[in-house]
Amino acid sequence: MINGAEFPTMAPAAPHAVRGFGISDAPEQKEVKVGFMPLTDCASVVIASVMGFDEKYGIKIVLSKEASWAAVRDKLVNGELDAAHVLYGLIYGVQLGIGGLKHEMSVLMTLNNNGQGITLSNHLKDKGVISGETLKKLIDAENRSYTFAQTFPTGTHAMWLYYWLASHGVNPLSDAKTITVPPPQMVANMRVGNMDGFCVGEPWNNRAIYDKIGFTAATSQDIWKDHPEKVLGSTSEFVQKNPNTARALIMALLDASKFIDASSNRHRVAEIIAGKSYVDAPIEVIENRFMGDYEDGLGRRWHESNHMKFYNDGMVNFPYLSDGMWFLTQHKRWGLLKDDPDYLEVAKKINQTELYKQAAGQVGVPVPASAMRSSRLMDGMVWDGSDPKKYAASFKVRATAG
Amino acid sequence: MKQISKTSELPLRVLLVDETFERAALLKHALQEAGYQLAAHVTSSADLPGLVSELMPDVIIIASDSPDRDTLEHLCVISRDQPRPIVMFTHDDDSEKIRTAIQAGVSAYVVDGLKSERLRPIMDVAMARFQEFQSMRRELEKAEDLLAGRKDLDRAKGILMKQRGWTEEEAYQALRKIAMDKGLKLAEVARQVIAVADLLG
Numbered sequence: 001m002i003n004g005a006e007f008p009t010m011a012p013a014a015p016h017a018v019r020g021f022g023i024s025d026a027p028e029q030k031e032v033k034v035g036f037m038p039l040t041d042c043a044s045v046v047i048a049s050v051m052g053f054d055e056k057y058g059i060k061i062v063l064s065k066e067a068s069w070a071a072v073r074d075k076l077v078n079g080e081l082d083a084a085h086v087l088y089g090l091i092y093g094v095q096l097g098i099g100g101l102k103h104e105m106s107v108l109m110t111l112n113n114n115g116q117g118i119t120l121s122n123h124l125k126d127k128g129v130i131s132g133e134t135l136k137k138l139i140d141a142e143n144r145s146y147t148f149a150q151t152f153p154t155g156t157h158a159m160w161l162y163y164w165l166a167s168h169g170v171n172p173l174s175d176a177k178t179i180t181v182p183p184p185q186m187v188a189n190m191r192v193g194n195m196d197g198f199c200v201g202e203p204w205n206n207r208a209i210y211d212k213i214g215f216t217a218a219t220s221q222d223i224w225k226d227h228p229e230k231v232l233g234s235t236s237e238f239v240q241k242n243p244n245t246a247r248a249l250i251m252a253l254l255d256a257s258k259f260i261d262a263s264s265n266r267h268r269v270a271e272i273i274a275g276k277s278y279v280d281a282p283i284e285v286i287e288n289r290f291m292g293d294y295e296d297g298l299g300r301r302w303h304e305s306n307h308m309k310f311y312n313d314g315m316v317n318f319p320y321l322s323d324g325m326w327f328l329t330q331h332k333r334w335g336l337l338k339d340d341p342d343y344l345e346v347a348k349k350i351n352q353t354e355l356y357k358q359a360a361g362q363v364g365v366p367v368p369a370s371a372m373r374s375s376r377l378m379d380g381m382v383w384d385g386s387d388p389k390k391y392a393a394s395f396k397v398r399a400t401a402g
Numbered sequence: 403m404k405q406i407s408k409t410s411e412l413p414l415r416v417l418l419v420d421e422t423f424e425r426a427a428l429l430k431h432a433l434q435e436a437g438y439q440l441a442a443h444v445t446s447s448a449d450l451p452g453l454v455s456e457l458m459p460d461v462i463i464i465a466s467d468s469p470d471r472d473t474l475e476h477l478c479v480i481s482r483d484q485p486r487p488i489v490m491f492t493h494d495d496d497s498e499k500i501r502t503a504i505q506a507g508v509s510a511y512v513v514d515g516l517k518s519e520r521l522r523p524i525m526d527v528a529m530a531r532f533q534e535f536q537s538m539r540r541e542l543e544k545a546e547d548l549l550a551g552r553k554d555l556d557r558a559k560g561i562l563m564k565q566r567g568w569t570e571e572e573a574y575q576a577l578r579k580i581a582m583d584k585g586l587k588l589a590e591v592a593r594q595v596i597a598v599a600d601l602l603g
Contacts, residue, residue, distance in 0.1 A: 180476035182469035
């Protein structure tokens with residue numbers, strides 16, 4: 001497989017003998033507060049609630065739309081939220097105390113693969129930039145300060161942006177200025193000339209094209225096909241106190257994920273999440289890429305088979321340890337972590353693979369044979385979780401000093 | 403309070419980030435009443451980092467529901483050497499919530515519609531807490547250095563004990579004498595002994 005992930009063989013989990021719940025399976029807490037950010041990939045938490053998959057498993061999801069990732073983090077830590085649709089890397093950053101706040105966190109499952117993107121401003125297009133290679137040429141030729149935005153310093157978009165720039169020989173820390181901007185403000189900020197490019201989740205890349213502000217230079221699946229993106233995050237305290245609730249939540253979200261990935265349901269899902277209480281964007285901005293119909297703002301149109309996936313026969317949702325460890329290797333690469341952590345131990349602590357397997361078993365979702373998966377990223381580097389320290393140190397473009 | 407005397411001599415310069423004008427107006431009024439200087443009020447800013455480095459505010463006050471919190475978060479991560487107290491305000495006065503937020507690194511919470519006479523003590527506490535936190539961090543770094551020094555000392559003593567057949571006490575006294583004679587720190591002498599031993603194999 002070229003430039004893609006190789007999935008271990010998926011074995012169907014043994015169907016649970018009894019579908020109903022015994023006394024010991026009863027959720028400890030019936031009402032579950034779940035936070036989300038207005039992005040296309042919040043679909044599974046929204047659908048689990050709107051379509052009533054939560055009630056099927058004896059819980060009631062109470063959705064809470066959040067304004068910032070910092071608020072999601074704080075509310076998870078102080079218990080205002082029980083779980084949230086959250087950036088993979090953010091959970092790992094909090095576990096290790098990057099940026100101050102340190103807390104024991106949990107990842108219950110992966111919510112989606114793919115569906116993010118890198119947008120460059122139309123001003124760059126006027127200067128002949130249409131790709132990473134041409135961007136590098138411009139940066140070398142025209143000496144000025146270049147600014148790129150992402151959504152959270154330890155999050156997924158920062159890591160996709162850095163990886164993509166670095167793969168083209170641009171050091172995101174020394175050759176450019178990076179800033180953090182909330183997703184719904186990206187396009188407006190690019191319009192007033194505050195940045196040359198950004199990395200964000202959909203629908204905001206498509207919105208930049210729709211508003212004729214920018215174009216898509218790369219999709220996140222170009223960087224890493226079937227990459228992990230948002231997770232269902234919680235604290236380890238919540239999971240330890242409420243294992244049955246946590247399991248019920250995973251089951252409800254697996255049902256929702258299946259529902260969304262059935263192509264006949266996607267239009268309806270797009271309609272629901274476009275609403276004011278959720279993503280709050282025109283459906284035509286959300287729907288195209290959600291269905292896999294891409295255009296890049298440079299005149300190319302294509303059907304993307306690696307578009308945003310929520311289920312993909314269960315391959316999306318298993319919380320692979322290697323996925324979590326990858327974010328740590330990048331945190332180390334970019335100097336967010338001073339020293340190598342115990343990669344595997346941290347991932348084992350955070351990713352609730354056992355709980356996930358129990359939940360998947362109950363709803364007949366296949367689980368992989370191994371907690372590691374092997375992927376080849378855009379620069380040809382293979383990541384399989386086997387030697388994280390060596391992998392983290394192997395990148396030529398990285399944070400200098402310290 | 404003596405330890406924060408600086409704050410009572412010079413008015414603290416405050417950067418206020420809030421998108422709601424009425425709410426910000428109330429807070430601005432309360433800040434001025436309490437004797438603070440408003441460095442700027444922005445409703446939302448893409449260039450918050452630029453603004454912070456340009457204005458150098460002593461305190462940043464931001465609404466807890468502001469999307470710009472992620473931008474400030476970036477500052478916390480990248481400017482570890484230039485930290486600033488961040489005060490959040492909220493319409494919610496749940497004391498438990500405020501307590502956890504403060505533990506999480508927010509210097510203080512200001513509750514909406516707060517009277518100016520109550521603002522002053524809250525800001526003082528925020529500054530004191532922030533300074534305390536900073537000095538704790540410096541102490542921790544010092545302690546870590548000290549620990550590293552002690553490890554070096556143990557290694558150097560081990561080298562001398564092995565090569566000279568000295569007791570631990572004799573090795574320690576020898577290192578201490580060199581340190582005193584040369585006016586060096588003990589840890590420094592230890593590192594030199596280790597370096598020489600490494601060189602000679």
